[in-house]
Every structure is written in C-alpha cells, then in structure tokens.
Amino acid sequence: MDIQQTITKTIAGAFRDLFDHAVDPDSLALQPTRKEFEGTYTFVIFPFLKITKSTPEASGEKLGAYLQKNLPEVSTFNVVKGFLNISLSSSYWMNLFQQLYEAKDHGRFPSKGKKVMVEYSSPNTNKPLHLGHLRNNFLGFAVSLILEAYGYEVIKSNLVNDRGIHICKSMVAYEKLGKGETPESSGLKGDHLVGKYYVLFDQEYKKQIRALTESGLEEAAAKKSAPWMKEAQDMLVRWEAGDAATIDLWKKLNGWVYQGFEETYRKMGVDFDQYYYESDTYLLGKDIVAEGLKKGVFFKKENGSVWADLSEEGLDEKLVLRADGTSVYMTQDMGTADLKYKDHHIEKSVYVVGNEQDYHFEVLFKIMRKLGRPYGNGLYHLSYGMVDLPTGKMKSREGTVVDADDLMAEMVATAREHTQELGKIEGFSQEEAEALYEILGLGALKYFLLKVDPKKRMLFNPQESIEFQGNTGPFIQYTHARIAAILRKAAQIDLDYSPAQFQGYATLEKAEESLIYQLDDYSNKVHLAAEELSPAVIAQYLFDLAKEYNRFYAELPIFSETKAAVQAFRVGLSAQVAKTIKSGMGLLGIVVPQKM
RNA sequence: GGUCCUGUAGCUCAACUGGAUAGAGCAACUGCCUUCUAAGCAGUAGGUUCCAGGUUCGAGUCCUGGCAGGAUCACCA
Structure with a gap:
C-alpha cells in the first residue's frame, strides 16, 4: 500500500472515530501540495463539511492532529482555508528513496500477458x-x-x-x-x-x-x-x-x-x-x-x-x-x-x-x-x-513540405555548430563527436515533436530553428551528462554510494524531498502515458525532473560536503535521477549522452 | 449546413481530469562561472484562460448558446 492510500485510509478512520461517519477510503483523494505551501500532499476539506459540522479550519485541524497521531510518516501539517497540507518525515523519504534505489527496472510494470499492436508510419510509396x-x-x-x-x-x-x-x-x-x-x-x-x-x-x-x-x-x-x-x-x-x-x-x-x-x-x-x-x-x-x-x-x-x-x-x-x-x-x-x-x-x-x-x-x-x-x-x-x-x-x-531526411540532417548540423561554439568537445574523438551531434540533433527534434499533446495540431517554423535550451531534449540530455560527470568522479575517488552509506543522514533538504517525490512519481507517469497513449506525459515529466535536479545541483554541494553520509546520499540520489532520465528518454526513443 | 477537434502570457506549450494567488520555456531585462559541466541557476516583467449565461462551497476544466480556426461529411485512400 502506498502512502497516499495509507493516508486516505487513515482519514476515513478519522471520519469514523471523530465524526462517527463511515466514508469509503477510495472516494477520498489527495493532491500534491502547491509549492508555495508547506507540505507534500493536500486534502481538500470543503466537500466534507456536512460530515464534520464545523468550519473548514477547525475540521482541518482535527483531521491533521489525528493523522499526526496515528501515522508515523506524518511529521507535521498545516491548514490554510479549507486545505489540509500534510508533511512527511525525513525517515519516510529516506525509506522511500531506498526502495526506489534498490528496485530493478523502476517504471516497468509486470507483464500483463496481453498483446497489443501499434500500427504507425504507414507511408505511401510514391514520395x-x-x-x-x-x-x-x-x-x-x-x-x-x-x-x-x-x-x-x-x-x-x-x-x-x-x-x-x-x-x-x-x-x-x-x-x-x-x-x-x-x-x-x-x-x-x-x-x-x-x-x-x-x-x-x-x-x-x-x-x-x-x-x-x-x-x-x-x-x-x-x-x-x-x-x-x-x-x-x-x-x-x-x-x-x-x-x-x-x-x-x-x-x-x-x-x-x-x-x-x-x-x-x-x-x-x-x-x-x-x-x-x-x-x-x-x-x-x-x-x-x-x-x-x-x-x-x-x-x-x-x-x-x-x-x-x-x-x-x-x-x-x-x-x-x-x-x-x-x-x-x-x-x-x-x-x-x-x-x-x-x-x-x-x-x-x-x-x-x-x-x-x-x-x-x-x-x-x-x-x-x-x-x-x-x-x-x-x-x-x-x-x-x-x-x-x-x-x-x-x-x-x-513543394511546400519539410523533408524528413533534410530536417534530420539540419538538426544534426545545428547540434554540431552549437556544440563547437560552446567548445564542449574536448577529448572527443572524431567519431564520438559525430555520434554526439546525432544524439543531440535527433533528441532535440524528437522531443520537440513529442512534448506536445498528440491530439493538438502544432506549428513548425522552419525559419526559427528548434531550440537547444529550456524545455528541450538537449536540456534533459545535458542534465544526464552532468550527473554522468558526477558518477565518473565518484568512481574515480572510490566513493561508495550504496544505501548502507546513507545511514546517519536524518534531515533531508526540501530539494531532496522534492526529487524523491518526483522519482517516485515516475511509474505513475508511465501508467498515465500508457493509458492516454501520450508520450507528452513522459516528456513533461522529464522536463520537471531535470529542472528539479538542476535546482538541487545549484543549491547543494556534493563533493565539498563534509559528512560522508550526506555525500553518499547525494551521489546516490543523482544516480537515481540519471537512471530515471535515461529510462524515460528511452521511452521517447531518445538517447542520452555521457558527456556533452 | 451536419459532425468532430482546438482556442490559456507577444510566441511555443503545461495545469495531476472540479480545488488555493492559472504555471514553464522562448523572446526582454537584472544578478550568479577561482568550488561537482553556465546547453545551467536565481530574480523582474508579462493574463478578461475567445465571448455570454448556467451548475456549486469552488470552473481554464462540467452544461447551454454564440465567435474564431482546423478536419471531415466520395461508389477516393
């Protein structure tokens, strides 16, 4: 049972114990807390005022106190208007992370034993x-x-x-x-x-x-x-x-x-x-x-x-x-x-x-x-x-078509120019450099076409080349390459970042909690993307994850961090982000580089 | 004309399927490279969510009616 179910079940228990009212836990839903408020999950009180026969604030306080008392995972809570914001403990986050970290194939579901055919491409052979x-x-x-x-x-x-x-x-x-x-x-x-x-x-x-x-x-x-x-x-x-x-x-x-x-x-x-x-x-x-x-x-x-x-x-x-x-x-x-x-x-x-x-x-x-x-x-x-x-x-x-072969070649050429401008190919062999241009150019193109909700029609302006900054394939690829550099350094200094080394790190930073939350969310996104047949769900998720990681990267030190447990944890967390990015980009058919 | 899809910042797109002050990127402006990759990070500015009603504690989201754009309505594929 995941934490959301645990919480909703306990809330149902609170309705029973505090207000003498039976509620189906499945009818209760949590939502992610908006980031300007403190907390991870939010429970909306408004619909239940008939049950609590009280103000939203007072009802929220009662439910929050009940949760805090009955669930060790709940550290604190706050009530804003009719919203009960629930914060989870560092040990919850650490446990969750270890589960994710040790799981093989995060984001892969067990076989359903069912077959599906996907027909696509279906070209005419006249052009x-x-x-x-x-x-x-x-x-x-x-x-x-x-x-x-x-x-x-x-x-x-x-x-x-x-x-x-x-x-x-x-x-x-x-x-x-x-x-x-x-x-x-x-x-x-x-x-x-x-x-x-x-x-x-x-x-x-x-x-x-x-x-x-x-x-x-x-x-x-x-x-x-x-x-x-x-x-x-x-x-x-x-x-x-x-x-x-x-x-x-x-x-x-x-x-x-x-x-x-x-x-x-x-x-x-x-x-x-x-x-x-x-x-x-x-x-x-x-x-x-x-x-x-x-x-x-x-x-x-x-x-x-x-x-x-x-x-x-x-x-x-x-x-x-x-x-x-x-x-x-x-x-x-x-x-x-x-x-x-x-x-x-x-x-x-x-x-x-x-x-x-x-x-x-x-x-x-x-x-x-x-x-x-x-x-x-x-x-x-x-x-x-x-x-x-x-x-x-x-x-x-x-003759007003944008030819597929031409466009792909242009994207690779743009990637080449861009990379050389930034002077980022030191230590690359000729072949490695060409392979990188291909990875980046096609990554940019695929991401550009996949990040938009499939059913919406989209505009392509050949005059404006596809971006390499911001919400783009290369941004996510770059995040992966950054982490790869960290992992290389960790290997170089023989740093052990297995879960046992995390012991002793008890108070996670906000940025770290957010990342764990995001990493945990990956399988939900795969599920949603599969149900809606929408790669855009994955693309959007990866952008958010990469964004969150870059924030973490800028805010918190890794190798200059003195506590060994913290250092090991942050490398492990980075490794898990890289793994998830690689997996998610893989689902979009996009390759991620080790260096760029 | 009938049916279906779409309409959110100047532009490209989000918004967890009815929840808080509608969020990102690009473009513009301001900071941050002597510390793990600045293709990055932080910030400023930018909105009548096409319009008008309705449903309810609450609507970008649901309903009705308009408006705009697109697709489709072949004894074509």
Whole structure:
C-alpha cells in the first residue's frame, strides 16, 4: 500500500472515530501540495463539511492532529482555508528513496500477458517522408515503448500503401521521362527519386488540364480526360490484371523507395516487427461484407451496393462495398483488422493515424464492434494533429513540405555548430563527436515533436530553428551528462554510494524531498502515458525532473560536503535521477549522452 | 449546413481530469562561472484562460448558446 492510500485510509478512520461517519477510503483523494505551501500532499476539506459540522479550519485541524497521531510518516501539517497540507518525515523519504534505489527496472510494470499492436508510419510509396511522418513515427514508436513498459507485449506494424492510382502516377512519369534513371545514376535516394517523378507527373498533369480547359472543356471533365491521367488509370488496370511489365516496373520503383525508407527509419531510430502491404490486403474484407449482411449489420441497396447504417449511433450510412462488387477503403480496413487478429491474437490495436481520418476510424470501430469481434473494444485511434507551417498546410505536390531526411540532417548540423561554439568537445574523438551531434540533433527534434499533446495540431517554423535550451531534449540530455560527470568522479575517488552509506543522514533538504517525490512519481507517469497513449506525459515529466535536479545541483554541494553520509546520499540520489532520465528518454526513443 | 477537434502570457506549450494567488520555456531585462559541466541557476516583467449565461462551497476544466480556426461529411485512400 502506498502512502497516499495509507493516508486516505487513515482519514476515513478519522471520519469514523471523530465524526462517527463511515466514508469509503477510495472516494477520498489527495493532491500534491502547491509549492508555495508547506507540505507534500493536500486534502481538500470543503466537500466534507456536512460530515464534520464545523468550519473548514477547525475540521482541518482535527483531521491533521489525528493523522499526526496515528501515522508515523506524518511529521507535521498545516491548514490554510479549507486545505489540509500534510508533511512527511525525513525517515519516510529516506525509506522511500531506498526502495526506489534498490528496485530493478523502476517504471516497468509486470507483464500483463496481453498483446497489443501499434500500427504507425504507414507511408505511401510514391514520395519521401516529411515532417508529418516524423511526428507519426516518433509517436508510434514512443507509444509502443510506453505500452511495453506498462506490461504489454507490443507488435509494431507498418501498413505500407504500395499500390493504387498515386503509385501509378509516379510510374507513368518515370516511364515517360525516366530514361532509365536509377538511384545510382542520379545520386538520389530511392524514395526521393520516385518522389521526383510524382511531382513531375503532377506538373505535366496540370499543364494538360490547363490546355484542355482553355480549349473549352469543363474543369472536372478535363481532369478526367487528361492523357496522363488516363495512362495512370490504364496502368492501374494492368497492375490489377497482373501484367508482367507493369508489375516489374512497380517492383523496381517500390524497391528503390523501400531502400530509401529503410535508411530514413534507421536515422529516425524506429523499427517494425511486422510489415503489411496493401497490395496483399486490398482485396480483403469482402467475406466480412457477406457476414455483415447475414448478421443484419449491413444492408444492400437496389443497385447492389452494400452499406452500414450507423444512424442509431449518431453517424450516417457508410458504404462498405460498391455496386460493382469492388472494395473501398473501409472494406480493406475491416479485412486488415481481422488479419491482424488472426496473425497475433491481439487484445488491443492502436492505429497511429492523423486526425483527418477521425470519422473513418469511428465508423470502422463501430462496425467491428457490431460484428461482435473479440478485439472490438480494444480498438484505438491515436489521432494526432497535423504539423502546420506558418504558410499553412504542407503540400507535397506543391513543394511546400519539410523533408524528413533534410530536417534530420539540419538538426544534426545545428547540434554540431552549437556544440563547437560552446567548445564542449574536448577529448572527443572524431567519431564520438559525430555520434554526439546525432544524439543531440535527433533528441532535440524528437522531443520537440513529442512534448506536445498528440491530439493538438502544432506549428513548425522552419525559419526559427528548434531550440537547444529550456524545455528541450538537449536540456534533459545535458542534465544526464552532468550527473554522468558526477558518477565518473565518484568512481574515480572510490566513493561508495550504496544505501548502507546513507545511514546517519536524518534531515533531508526540501530539494531532496522534492526529487524523491518526483522519482517516485515516475511509474505513475508511465501508467498515465500508457493509458492516454501520450508520450507528452513522459516528456513533461522529464522536463520537471531535470529542472528539479538542476535546482538541487545549484543549491547543494556534493563533493565539498563534509559528512560522508550526506555525500553518499547525494551521489546516490543523482544516480537515481540519471537512471530515471535515461529510462524515460528511452521511452521517447531518445538517447542520452555521457558527456556533452 | 451536419459532425468532430482546438482556442490559456507577444510566441511555443503545461495545469495531476472540479480545488488555493492559472504555471514553464522562448523572446526582454537584472544578478550568479577561482568550488561537482553556465546547453545551467536565481530574480523582474508579462493574463478578461475567445465571448455570454448556467451548475456549486469552488470552473481554464462540467452544461447551454454564440465567435474564431482546423478536419471531415466520395461508389477516393
């Protein structure tokens, strides 16, 4: 039982003993005391005045005295208006710290024996990854790690959109203009090379539309009848028919793209346990349509098209099969949901997909529940907001995207400049220095994208580079490096900072208590982050922890401290902070350096 | 137009799910490197939490109605 439960249980006891009133301890909640007041936990009296039949102040005094008398952990208390602020004893803090210090894997929960799949990234194979994909990938990867720490077995999956009209556009343009160009001959990364032809298609296509509208055609008709669009559509038909030349071309271009993606994923530091390809899954789901018709979940219209009626759930009717019997997006996603379950028997399934698809997933999940799927209640859409530029939305065809590879390279370059300016690479080999720039640049970028609540859309201004000071990745990395320096020194002077050495340090400083409180809170934050699928919870926590540690670092001496017990304790406390920072940053997919 | 999301300091974001005087970072200003890493610490200044009602001991948070921005409402994906 943790201290909060102990306190609320005792408060319930006080209500019984002092006011003859039974209260469920679980209905009582404590909150952290605001830092301008003395105390660790605060109990709000107002709701219980009917029970105490007294003023808030008098009730608080009575409850406080009762706690102090009955709980050795409670050292003092004070009452401000209707708030009972509870202070805990140094021995409580010391005991708590020793528990944390000796625990292995603080912040890791026991296995739940349950599987969850996290699908993220899910790129199109017609263009390189951009800033929006970075948010998606970092989110998906971090959420996977957080769920794993929380005790799930996690399967990271990537559903690659490798077919369809948009892929055919790149193929048509390449066929027309490519002249056998390859990544080797052009010096372009495979995904960038294919992306180039996607842009070329669009430019030519627009030109054709303009020519047609100028010759008097309606715009809608021009879009349909432009020669290259017709070619792309023909290409799609040939692809679906399995035409050998088309398939060869498709395989060649996609192969280049995958090589490019692999490089980008490696740089980002993300990976996958399972790839799904839409070229394999796009025909799935038709059997589910038949099943839904039988179960009365779907109905057929006169023209033969099949629909789900969700009007009772506050939505409208949604098409699940075209009149000609071909699939739509929804059909395929129903099939893929079943496939994931068949492959892994997952109990939860998380889709990391932008909020523009909120409606689609709401419908999909409702349908799967109505069909009685065993995993139906474990479906989650981790819906994140778009990353906007000051000029508005990114458009890949209009060249206003922030390319993922470019941005990562820029971040590393900025880290290099910054570090060299500060003259912090003394004693680094060339390789070590480059590795550090990578760690810092990517740390800054990942933290920047993960610290914001996923569902909020965020602004990225390419003119203003991502910060390295304040609430940033490098600030937290720096705190870790500082502690690493302390631990190196401790090793150098053979300082023993095992718990036995702490004996004799009886009156902790406020800054030390706060740190222990924060360290203890880590597992709560992992729990919360897992429940809310929000790495931002961890990011915010780490910033607060690092901030608190730097305060401690500035205020209290370590090696110039004369009492051995105090010195050992402060090194131990520092070590625990470093361990927690490393663990938490690890959950965000961010590496921390030993020196910087 | 219907539905969903968002609106907090000049800017970027918090606020433990209804609690105290709404907090950080950046930018600005003032201090602190002869002591463990100054990518740091301490401080000053900055607010009608979009607006109007309501619910109650108490509302940035919940409800209703507006306003603003975004997304979505294809036999596209």
